[in-house]
Amino acid sequence: MIYEGDYKGEGLKIGIVVSRFNDLLTKELLDGALDCFKRHGVENIDIFKVPGAFEIPFIAKELAKKENYDAILALGAVVKGETYHFELVANEVAKGVAHINLTYETPVIFGVITVDDEIQGLDRAGIKSNKGFEYALATLEMANLKKKLK
Numbered sequence: 001m002i003y004e005g006d007y008k009g010e011g012l013k014i015g016i017v018v019s020r021f022n023d024l025l026t027k028e029l030l031d032g033a034l035d036c037f038k039r040h041g042v043e044n045i046d047i048f049k050v051p052g053a054f055e056i057p058f059i060a061k062e063l064a065k066k067e068n069y070d071a072i073l074a075l076g077a078v079v080k081g082e083t084y085h086f087e088l089v090a091n092e093v094a095k096g097v098a099h100i101n102l103t104y105e106t107p108v109i110f111g112v113i114t115v116d117d118e119i120q121g122l123d124r125a126g127i128k129s130n131k132g133f134e135y136a137l138a139t140l141e142m143a144n145l146k147k148k149l150k
């Protein structure tokens with residue numbers, strides 16, 4: 001028997017946590033995700049805005065604890081700078097989101113792009129593709145797969 005989630009969005013309640021740091025990129029990721037959710041029939045979306053990617057896990061955890069979202073999408077953009085800060089932020093956000101997935105009952109999709117520079121970021125935020133749309137598809141798939149496991 002093969003179990004996989006479909007992309008039906010009707011009746012799903014989705015939470016999006018999006019960081020404002022590098023919002024030239026993150027607002028495009030958010031637009032791409034909202035476009036995807038709308039095209040797949042999702043009508044119940046809550047959006048939570050945080051200062052930077054480092055703050056994403058805290059809010060994602062608070063939402064997962066409530067257990068009233070079918071899935072949560074974390075969107076952010078970490079761009080390599082001159083300092084080591086890039087690696088610290090990127091690693092901690094990934095670890096934080098992974099920890100929430102294994103601690104609570106709500107799937108949290110890791111939609112944080114980590115890029116060397118803004119151009120690479122723009123390529124992924126609309127020029128060559130919109131990763132926000134792709135991460136939203138993963139969110140729909142996981143929300144529906146989880147329903148099948150009940």
Ligand SMILES: O=c1[nH]c(NC[C@H](O)[C@H](O)[C@H](O)CO)c([N+](=O)[O-])c(=O)[nH]1
Binds near residue numbers: 021052054076079081
């Ligand atoms: O979302 C980001 N936050 C970044 N830093 C801020 C961080 O997420 C926190 O908001 C800040 O450290 C306050 O806690 C970034 N860098 O510094 O490289 C970055 O590229 N992206």
